Amino acid sequence: MLKIDNLHASVEDKSILQGINLEVKAGEVHAIMGPNGSGKSTLASVIAGKEEYEVTKGSIEFKGENIDELAAEERAHKGVFLSFQYPVEIPGVSVTNFIKTAINETRKAQGLNDMPAKDMLKLIREKSEMLEIDRKFLSRSLNEGFSGGEKKRNEIFQMAMLDPQLAILDETDSGLDIDALRIVANGVNKLKSKDNAVVVITHYQRLLDYIVPDFVHVLYNGKIVKSGTKELAHELEEKGYDWIKEEVNA
Amino acid sequence: MDLKEKLLSSFLVFENQVDIDTYVHDVRNDAIKIFEEKGFPTKKEEAWKYTSLNKILKEDYSLFPQQEDAIDYKDIKKYFIHDIDTYKIIFIDGKYSSHLSQTTHDGIDVCLMSSALSKPKYRILIENYFNKAATKDSLSSLNTAFSSEGAYIHIPKNKMVEKPIQIIHFSTGNESATMLQPRNLIVVDENSHVQIIERHQSLNNNPVLTNSVTEIFTNKRAIVDYYKIQNDNSNASLIDNTFIKQKKESVASVHTFAFGGKLTRNNLNFFQEGERIDSILKGVTIIGEKQHVDHNTLVHHIEPNCESHQDYKGIFGENSTGVFNGKIIVEKEAQKTNAFQANNNILVSDKATINTKPQLEIFADDVKCSHGCTIGQLDESAMFYMRSRGIPEKEAKALLMYAFSNNVLNSVKIPEMKQRITKIIAKKLGVNIGFDL
Numbered sequence: 001m002l003k004i005d006n007l008h009a010s011v012e013d014k015s016i017l018q019g020i021n022l023e024v025k026a027g028e029v030h031a032i033m034g035p036n037g038s039g040k041s042t043l044a045s046v047i048a049g050k051e052e053y054e055v056t057k058g059s060i061e062f063k064g065e066n067i068d069e070l071a072a073e074e075r076a077h078k079g080v081f082l083s084f085q086y087p088v089e090i091p092g093v094s095v096t097n098f099i100k101t102a103i104n105e106t107r108k109a110q111g112l113n114d115m116p117a118k119d120m121l122k123l124i125r126e127k128s129e130m131l132e133i134d135r136k137f138l139s140r141s142l143n144e145g146f147s148g149g150e151k152k153r154n155e156i157f158q159m160a161m162l163d164p165q166l167a168i169l170d171e172t173d174s175g176l177d178i179d180a181l182r183i184v185a186n187g188v189n190k191l192k193s194k195d196n197a198v199v200v201i202t203h204y205q206r207l208l209d210y211i212v213p214d215f216v217h218v219l220y221n222g223k224i225v226k227s228g229t230k231e232l233a234h235e236l237e238e239k240g241y242d243w244i245k246e247e248v249n250a
Numbered sequence: 251m252d253l254k255e256k257l258l259s260s261f262l263v264f265e266n267q268v269d270i271d272t273y274v275h276d277v278r279n280d281a282i283k284i285f286e287e288k289g290f291p292t293k294k295e296e297a298w299k300y301t302s303l304n305k306i307l308k309e310d311y312s313l314f315p316q317q318e319d320a321i322d323y324k325d326i327k328k329y330f331i332h333d334i335d336t337y338k339i340i341f342i343d344g345k346y347s348s349h350l351s352q353t354t355h356d357g358i359d360v361c362l363m364s365s366a367l368s369k370p371k372y373r374i375l376i377e378n379y380f381n382k383a384a385t386k387d388s389l390s391s392l393n394t395a396f397s398s399e400g401a402y403i404h405i406p407k408n409k410m411v412e413k414p415i416q417i418i419h420f421s422t423g424n425e426s427a428t429m430l431q432p433r434n435l436i437v438v439d440e441n442s443h444v445q446i447i448e449r450h451q452s453l454n455n456n457p458v459l460t461n462s463v464t465e466i467f468t469n470k471r472a473i474v475d476y477y478k479i480q481n482d483n484s485n486a487s488l489i490d491n492t493f494i495k496q497k498k499e500s501v502a503s504v505h506t507f508a509f510g511g512k513l514t515r516n517n518l519n520f521f522q523e524g525e526r527i528d529s530i531l532k533g534v535t536i537i538g539e540k541q542h543v544d545h546n547t548l549v550h551h552i553e554p555n556c557e558s559h560q561d562y563k564g565i566f567g568e569n570s571t572g573v574f575n576g577k578i579i580v581e582k583e584a585q586k587t588n589a590f591q592a593n594n595n596i597l598v599s600d601k602a603t604i605n606t607k608p609q610l611e612i613f614a615d616d617v618k619c620s621h622g623c624t625i626g627q628l629d630e631s632a633m634f635y636m637r638s639r640g641i642p643e644k645e646a647k648a649l650l651m652y653a654f655s656n657n658v659l660n661s662v663k664i665p666e667m668k669q670r671i672t673k674i675i676a677k678k679l680g681v682n683i684g685f686d687l
Contacts, residue, residue, distance in 0.1 A: 048638045076640035088635040092653025106640035158639060
């Protein structure tokens with residue numbers, strides 16, 4: 001589904017990603033871990049199409065098609081979703097209206113008519129219940145004054161609504177207490193199927209107890225320096241990242 | 251002959267034609283002298299530093315356009331708020347159109363300035379109110395000198411007017427260039443409430459210059475909600491002079507939606523003559539091309555314990571220019587005044603300009619006055635966030651701009667009016683999305 005080949009990317013001439021290779025197949029869950037500043041969030045943003053990042057070398061293929069020239073919205077229309085580490089506050093736009101617009105613009109791009117209001121309401125009800133989101137919350141301005149946990153839950157709510165084929169969760173666990181973490185992780189697990197894939201970017205192993213990865217990769221200095229299975233995550237939790245750094249630098 | 255000379259020489263002809271009582275006659279004669287002396291304002295005057303009338307004064311305007319009353323309602327329906335029942339006072343090229351209007355004398359007067367100026371039964375009201383709020387600046391004086399037609403609204407005390415009143419001034423463009431000077435007088439007595447919508451609309455692309463004066467008297471505990479829709483053609487210019495006198499415990503609000511026209515200057519003046527008055531001035535400006543919109547506001551706090559709230563949002567694209575000049579005067583006696591002013595702007599293009607200037611003159615020592623202005627661009631991180639969810643760039647921009655002006659729209663009290671404004675905004679931004687936020 002996602003094939004990243006020798007990806008180099010920079011922002012303002014500063015090289016951040018220095019040759020990433022990663023293949024994610026349908027039905028798989030991948031975890032990307034690594035110390036601060038290793039390039040995890042950059043990788044997420046580059047896949048989602050943030051314009052400030054320039055792909056200087058290599059390629060990103062999604063469902064067999066090269067997407068590195070596509071605009072962010074075009075990637076979204078093809079089924080890429082990024083859950084933001086820091087969801088942006090948009091005063092004046094309600095959660096409901098935002099998601100309605102996102103869904104209908106995506107449908108428009110796919111040559112479909114707007115979703116009938118009745119279906120939209122049903123979908124909103126279903127998904128908000130799944131994530132234990134209060135109805136009142138949906139009429140509030142997007143992310144404005146939301147707690148860290150509410151913001152992340154709202155990200156997963158949008159993911160549930162948009163039903164992407166590839167979901168990249170960037171530090172979705174940060175700012176979540178244990179109950180919120182469980183709700184969010186359950187949501188992600190319910191959305192998982194053999195046809196979609198999830199890339200979890202995280203600092204800690206904690207989230208991976210709930211969203212169990214098939215593969216774990218360690219990113220360091222803009223490169224994937226080690227890959228393994230979920231046991232690797234446990235090892236990192238126990239020993240930290242220093243041994244990886246030493247291994248790489250040796 | 252330049253426009254000033256033309257106006258001065260036609261005044262004599264005009265004044266001899268109209269048959270009215272001596273009070274108004276004297277007022278007009280005084281007014282033309284002021285205009286003769288002061289002339290049109292130039293950029294040398296502080297209040298006109300960023301707005302030049304030079305170009306629009308060069309046209310050879312017809313001052314008294316021929317009567318042309320053959321307009322079908324269906325052709326201009328779109329300029330009305332037509333999905334609710336309203337009173338309507340409609341003018342075409344400055345002349346009253348009875349077949350498009352719906353006036354009343356049933357308990358309230360929603361009718362014509364021309365009859366108010368000429369009929370004896372209105373005489374006392376005219377003497378008490380006509381030209382009693384307008385200042386003696388040159389453009390208002392020019393309007394006063396030629397004042398003959400416009401809307402006349404008198405709401406006696408304890409009336410809650412259920413239907414909004416629409417005042418629309420159409421110009422047909424039958425002449426190659428037209429100058430119009432409508433004059434509106436609105437008197438709302440004790441405890442009464444009225445909602446008014448005003449619009450100036452040209453029907454083709456011939457140049458139009460409108461120099462309008464509206465005087466509004468909001469008496470004790472009265473409530474006036476006034477909405478101005480400015481979305482005219484690209485050769486239509488408007489100088490709107492609005493003067494509001496408020497008595498104690500009254501609430502007056504003016505919303506100005508400035509989306510179009512060539513040059514628009516809003517001189518909006520509030521005078522608080524009593525205690526516990528609230529004055530509300532809100533505006534959304536969305537312009538592009540070479541459009542120019544200038545909001546020049548004045549709130550004069552004269553008595554203690556009053557409030558004023560100003561909130562103007564502006565979005566400027568292409569080569570457009572915006573001006574906001576907000577003056578607040580707090581007199582020595584006006585203790586415990588709360589005066590707030592905010593002017594937030596977004597520049598969408600590198601070539602757009604905004605000049606914003608708060609002007610506070612405070613002579614009282616126990617007051618709360620705040621002002622703030624911002625000039626920014628659209629938030630890039632918000633743009634990426636929205637686009638990553640599948641909302642295309644143009645729509646994402648539109649949604650952000652709409653959200654930016656949303657708090658002004660939210661205070662519009664007529665739902666159909668709010669809907670209409672959001673439709674105009676969507677059209678203006680070139681998107682087809684519902685902003686039912």
